[in-house]
Amino acid sequence: MIQTLKKIFTKTAPLNEKGSAEAYDIWAENYDVQPGNLMLDLDAIIFPELLDSIHIANKQVADIGCGTGRHWAGILHKKPQCLTGFDVSPGMLNRLKHKFPQAHTCCITDNLFLAVPDGMFDVIVSTLTVAHIENIKEAFHAWNRMLKWNADIIITDFHPDALALGGKRTFEHNNELIAVENFVHQVDDIESVLGAYGFKVVKRLERVVDEQVKYYYEAKNAMHVYHKFKNCAIIYGLHLRRG
Helix, strand or coil, X not given: CHHHHHHHHHCXXXXXXXXXXXXXXXXXXXXXXXXXXXXXXXXXXXXXXXXXXXXXXXCEEEEECCCCCXXXXXXHHCCCCEEEEEECCHHHHHHHHHHCCCXXXXXXXXXXXXXXXXXXXXXXXXXXXXXXXXXXXXXXXXXXXXXXXXXXXXXXXXXXXXXXXXXXXXXXXCCEEEEEXXXXXCHHHHHHHHHCXXXXXXXXXXXXXXXHHHHHHHHCCXXXXXXXXXXXXXXXXXXXXXX
């Protein structure tokens, strides 16, 4: 991410923005091999902390925007009754199925989840995904329908402050810089929309670009990007509960 941010701000490479399904189909080939990716590393810290605050043993769990199943080993370790992955990218789901051959997955094309019965799930987790959804009110209405009354939601994502400042989810493919389309949703707005369905915030986490992550930028010779984003929130995590 830092290397590609550097190219964006120095304008040394053209930026080709694609929708989520197309972009992640391309990215799937090497998505799991990204050493030094700040967002993935921070998400790997935040998500387990949020997951530890809920009990998922013998529960029905949906992972919306599951990708290649980055968090599945940790989720399955907690012994849910069933874990179902939803994603817009067949390529990412194929990678997940290669790692977890018995996985329940579904490729989605909209926000409605019409094939999912009402009240099917106890828990929804969604990591690094919500900013790819243009209409979060429509999506969260479907999430609410899919969940039982006593339910938990965990969300992590690229912080809207960083997106508003020009941050992009980017990767390189065949020497081309590709960005994934994002939409800026304020964290307070996410809490408000879900609050209308009775969900209350249990925990809210944020991480900022500071001295603790400076070495990521130093390693990529991208200190100008570090100074651009210094003290800006780069990722957030939410745990919301109803009932």
